[in-house]
Amino acid sequence: MERLTAIPIRLAQGVALVALAWAIGGLPTQAEAQNRPTLGEILEAAANKKPDPNARPNKPGVKKRGLLARSNQFLHVERIKQNLQIALVLDGTESMDVDIDSVRQYLGSFVDGLRNAQPDSPNATLGISLVIYRDLDAPSGPVQMVLPQFSQDPDQVKSALQGVQTETGRPWFNERVDQGLAAAIEQLDWAPRDADAVSTRWVLLCGDAPPYPEGVDQRGYGNTELVQKANAKGIEIYSVLCNSGFNREGEENENLRETALRLRPKAADFFDQVASGTNGSFLDLWDESTVGDLLDKIPSKSVDYLRMAEITDDVISQFKRDQKTSTADAGGDPEQYGPVTMAILPPMPLQSMSFDPNVQAVQVAVELKSKFGTLPGMTIISPAEIESSFEDLKSMPEFEELSQQGPNAFVESRLIQRLADNLGAGYVLWGKMNEQNGQLRLASELYNALDGKLIEEASEQVAQENDLAMKNLAQFVAERLCRRTVPKLKEMQVDPYTIATFSSAYANREVAEQFRTEFSEDLRALRGVATAIHALGQAVEHLKKDQLEKARQPLAIAEAQLKVASQIDPDNPFVHLMLVSVYYNLAEMNDIDDYVTKQNQHLLKAYTLREKFDADHPARLEIEADYALLAKHDYPTAVELYSKLANDDPKNANYALRAHWMLAGIYLGDWGTNQEAPEVVDLESARHHILSILAFWPASSQAKFYRQAMENSGEGYTEVEVGGLQASRN
Incomplete structure (x- = not known):
């Protein structure tokens, strides 16, 4: 009998059917002038993951991912370690005044979001420095080390930003961006490489003009040289090509806009190369599809949320003690x-x-x-x-x-x-x-x-x-x-x-x-399933980062391998559940009904094959729970079945973890409960299952999700907004 203990359709197994689907996220601010996001909004959004309360309801059978479900599309906040160093390298010419103003405005929330993304540690540090670059004729010179040391005081950083005055970009449109970037890499006191295990080093490079061409006197550093210098110090570069300064009215600005558009390919090439070469990311705000995608995910700040009782480290510890006592009183072994x-x-x-x-x-x-x-x-x-x-x-x-x-x-x-x-x-x-x-x-x-x-x-x-x-x-x-x-x-x-x-x-x-039980009794099917598990895990990671095109190939590999496995071993419920995962993600990516149909066909097949297991076998309970939730939308039955799994003995801990994860989502109003069965929504029950995950599976991907998704509200508690509801954690 094929074992289903390691069914990889939950986040912990890395190839989640749900991935983080019920945590639908989006950029957290509203667009300003001309309905375009500003640089400050983008940076704030990149550090703060919030769900989109205005997202359209999902049609039955298809659950749309949000930005949070795919991680952030710009800053890799999931990589942040105990000590974070950030060099803000900004174009300080006149065309950047709106963007620099917006960075001042959103700096506090940006810093709060990054702090929340750091691992919980009393020794965690977050330091920010500030480098401004312009061109040769600027009164302050081509490069200005405004904050030459990494400051852990946000007020000091904000004060430094307040003191920045935009200046002329003359004599030419090109700027000394290469020299500004080199100054940040070479002159700042970056953490040594022997501290890699606890250190993250970022440069946030933001500007609206290219450097001078390589080979001319005004160009100090080539693209390859800058990438090598950054990699030698373990620095990731995140770059934004801005354009807010070219969206104003007037003949002079129209001429600037024409020049900016003409030189945009050169600017984009530079910003992209230094980012991709250092394992960072690049955003081109001239790209209308990028801007449109950002705007689609910008929710309103005026939405009201229900607030869950706080979850602190002390609360988690007390919850764990209480659960152990309860288990011992019932005659069980608490740990x-x-x-x-x-x-x-x-x-x-x-x-x-x-x-x-x-x-x-x-x-x-x-x-x-x-x-x-x-x-x-x-x-x-x-x-x-x-x-x-x-x-x-x-x-x-x-x-x-x-x-x-x-x-x-x-x-x-x-x-x-x-x-x-x-x-x-x-x-x-x-x-x-x-x-x-x-x-x-x-x-x-x-x-x-x-x-x-x-x-x-x-x-x-x-x-x-x-x-x-x-x-x-x-x-x-x-x-x-x-x-x-x-x-x-x-x-x-x-x-x-x-x-x-x-x-x-x-x-x-x-x-x-x-x-001792294998994915399949047939070697070829077993190898195919193993290939599919890893490929599906890669696809989900790409989807979490909004890299849809990169997700297509591993999904295609998983689908092809599982189709062959299903022909070799047609009565293997595990293979059919894997295919449910594949078609679920394909349906989310493409919004094609055919994928939903295939998803439900394989879910039904797995449900039919559940009788291969004893009535109380956790694999059978999980199949029945998934079927009740995804196929029948029978939320009370799904809750009942998942609850049985969540309360199972330690030998089925993996099933219990996945059950707690699903129950938290259901009680928080996701999986359609907020629309189809609001009576099921229960914040206190959701909190119980979140606490279970944090207390008993602290190293799991689910626990990491909760810790990373909670962000500082500035009111002494932190919030995680999920399924239209809001939970809080100190």
């Missing part, structure tokens, strides 16, 4: 397992590390993830987070040299420890795969995040022509590793709950049965 957090890397060398879903090592990593994900108390870091953090490691100067020296250098350099720190993981699973003489050998190595050292390893070698052995290879190695790891953990005097989590893979009959 038998975990929490354990693990990051799983594809088993391959550093220099060739890949996250391509078609690569066999990546598919094996998905299988290992599904195995360890069944263990009670275990949270697996999403592959998307791992890929992003690994890319950060690759940008470090010493990475290339270390990768050539082999895996020992990677371990001894403490890069594994840095990776784990970035991800919030307690353990890292890595290893290698080798093919030789028709044999495939898989070796898995478990590392401790505290010191980056190897705890234990396990391996297995099988004949590649033996489908049964190949199908079970990941399970063989994973179970052997757990058996070998437990004695080592005892020697290390690790807490008994962590030991119980690892030992449950073989010592607990119910868990072991799930641990």
Whole structure:
């Protein structure tokens, strides 16, 4: 019987059917003159994620994503670490006066949003510096270091902005933008590279004119040189090509507008190259589709929200104590397992590390993830987070040299420890795969995040022509590793709950049965499903960033692989649920009824196949709950079924986490409840499920979502607006 414990249709599994769909977000301000967003509004919106209360109702069967569901389309706030440094590099010429005024206006909310996006830490810092560039004839010179040190005082930054006076851009239309950017990179006191694990470095480059062409005397730095300088210091550049100064009336401005339009391709090319070359983003406000997309997502600030009772760290701690007491009073074990957090890397060398879903090592990593994900108390870091953090490691100067020296250098350099720190993981699973003489050998190595050292390893070698052995290879190695790891953990005097989590893979009959069950009994179908899981996870990450075109290819890969798997293994409910995920996201992207029809067909097929499970099996309950919610819109039944899963025992913790996530959304008024069944909306119940996630799955993607989505209101509490309702958190 195919195991459905790791059904990847929730955020925690990285290939969410809902992704963050019920947290519909949008830019949080109204457009000003000529119905165009100002620079200040854009920066505020990029740091503050709010839902769009004016979004049109969704038609049955299709749930539209919002900006929040796809992360932010400009600033990568999800990458922010404990210490954030931002250099505002602004064009200070006369045509930028409206934009600089708007930055002054929205600076406070911009800073508040970024602070809320930082990890919770008493040591968190946020410093801002200010660099102004113009041209040679400007009275203040071509480059002005207005705030040459990173200031953690927003009032000081605002005061510095207040003191900026726009000046002439003469003698030519081009500006010394390259020199302003170079000054920020070279002259500011950026955090050293050995602080990468806790440091984020940004340049926000905003202007409306290109630099002088490369090769002329007025040009100081080439595009490639600037990118190299920024990458050497770990700086990401986010650029905005502005145009508000060219939208005024008058003959002189019309001439400027014509010049700006003529030189726009050169300006866009520069701003885009320095951003994309440093893993940042570029916004072109001349692009009407970009402006239209921004305006479509700008909600009104006058909407009234219901306010949920506050959620503070003390409230979370008390909730956890109360729940444990309640469980103990009922005769249960209040905390038998975990929490354990693990990051799983594809088993391959550093220099060739890949996250391509078609690569066999990546598919094996998905299988290992599904195995360890069944263990009670275990949270697996999403592959998307791992890929992003690994890319950060690759940008470090010493990475290339270390990768050539082999895996020992990677371990001894403490890069594994840095990776784990970035991800919030307690353990890292890595290893290698080798093919030789028709044999495939898989070796898995478990590392401790505290010191980056190897705890234990396990391996297995099988004949590649033996489908049964190949199908079970990941399970063989994973179970052997757990058996070998437990004695080592005892020697290390690790807490008994962590030991119980690892030992449950073989010592607990119910868990072991799930641990040993594959996605499919057919090797080809299993490989196809593993490929689809990873591809769908990549697609969802692109969708969260509003990168629709980039999402199409991995969705196509997932669809193709699952179609083949459904032909090989037609009665596998897991395959049909995966196809529901694919068509759900395709329907959101394209708003095509055919995708909705296919989604519902596969949901019905999975529902029909639910009888393969016992009546009280959590996989069956979850299928029935999804069917009640998505197909029948029977909200009371969906709540009843999800509630059974949420209250299940620790051995089904992954189901419980997904159930809490779904229930929070339903009670907050999403999934159609606010329109179709308002009597189901219940803020106190939603708060209970949010608290459950924050208290018992603090390292999960769902918990990270709540912590990142809550933003400072300036009134002593913070707000997260979801499904037309508003929750608060100190």
